[in-house]
Amino acid sequence: MRGVSRASFADLSERLTTEQITSANVATRLAGELFAVVGLLDTEHGLRRALADPAKPAGEKGAVVEALLRGKVTRRAESLVAAAAEAHWASTGDLVDAIEQLAVEAMALAAEADGSLDELEDGLFRFGRVVAANPDLRATLADPSLPADGKRQLLRTLLDGKVTAVTLGLIQQMVAHPRGRPLADALQMCADIVARRREQLIAVVRSATELSASQRQRLAEALARAYGHRVHLNVVIDPTIMGGISVQIGDELIDGTVVSRLAVVRRELAG
Numbered sequence: 001m002r003g004v005s006r007a008s009f010a011d012l013s014e015r016l017t018t019e020q021i022t023s024a025n026v027a028t029r030l031a032g033e034l035f036a037v038v039g040l041l042d043t044e045h046g047l048r049r050a051l052a053d054p055a056k057p058a059g060e061k062g063a064v065v066e067a068l069l070r071g072k073v074t075r076r077a078e079s080l081v082a083a084a085a086e087a088h089w090a091s092t093g094d095l096v097d098a099i100e101q102l103a104v105e106a107m108a109l110a111a112e113a114d115g116s117l118d119e120l121e122d123g124l125f126r127f128g129r130v131v132a133a134n135p136d137l138r139a140t141l142a143d144p145s146l147p148a149d150g151k152r153q154l155l156r157t158l159l160d161g162k163v164t165a166v167t168l169g170l171i172q173q174m175v176a177h178p179r180g181r182p183l184a185d186a187l188q189m190c191a192d193i194v195a196r197r198r199e200q201l202i203a204v205v206r207s208a209t210e211l212s213a214s215q216r217q218r219l220a221e222a223l224a225r226a227y228g229h230r231v232h233l234n235v236v237i238d239p240t241i242m243g244g245i246s247v248q249i250g251d252e253l254i255d256g257t258v259v260s261r262l263a264v265v266r267r268e269l270a271g
Contacts (some may be wrong), residue, residue: 005094008087012098016105019076027110028166031139033077034103037069041096042179051085052095058086100179104190107170108197115228116164118232121202122196123167127159127235128187141175141183148176179220201231206257207236207245 001009005231021027041048047068051061065082073081080102089095111120129139141151152172174186181189195202203223205211211219215235223231227249242258 001091001094002096003090004088004171005090005098008084008089009098011087011100012084012102013078013105016080016109016151017101021106021109022113024110024113024166027106028169030074030077030080030107031103031110031169032074034080034099034106034223035177037077037081038096038100038103038179039177041099042177048092048096050125052089052092053205054088058163059084079098101193104193105168105197106129106191107166108194111164111166112197112214114166115163116166117194117198119164120167120170121191121198121232122172122234124187124191124194125202127163127167127171128184129236133181138183142178143225149206151175190246197231198232199226201229201249203233204248205233205235205245206241206248207235208237208239208241208243208257210237211235211245219245220249 021030032172035044041051047064051064053061062082062085065085066078068224069081071129081099084095084099084102087098089098108117111117131141133142141148152175155172155175157169159171163171166257170190171187174190175183178186191202201223203220205219216235220231220233231249240259244257246257246260248255
């Protein structure tokens, strides 16, 4: 999102924060209701255009939401969707994306409430790695001819007992309703939102060998000092780098691997 849409979403996210939800059950229910609204707006194109129409008065659009959702969702969900409809968006797609991202934030609130926010972030990362390494699984989960319930059951079989209930629920949502995105992009979107909830950056660390707890702590502290934010480490063991580590935060790559240094030497020799 950019410009006016980014500002509108920031206001909605702050509104969700001020709800001060401390119950995992309440947060999970809110997320489910917001995801259901996303599904409705994705199929009802006329409704989506009407709610995002900048020419319509905000109060009129809020009233449409209230009439549509009253008694079908909690008042908290109704209020958030009405606020989204009353806000300004650069495109109709941004409105729906914002509600979806609010739903993901609500799932992060649920994880925060039951003390599993770390596990949610780690679980999303690990599952993303599994999908990336397994083309057959990736193709099955992306197959539009397979029913969503069947995909949910497959995920339960694969992940039950290995990830938290919140993590499983969020992964199931992204798989069952990809909204035209590759699964990797959907999982990354979720991971980014969870990281923002923790007010920290995600660093993908590639190392030839496993890092000890003290090494992880020292690296996280060094990166936090450098970036001015807490940094969560997602460590990937990659023997192909031969030695050293590389750290990627967003678009920035800090590469200290043996392979990288050899590549520099080769370029200098070739020159």
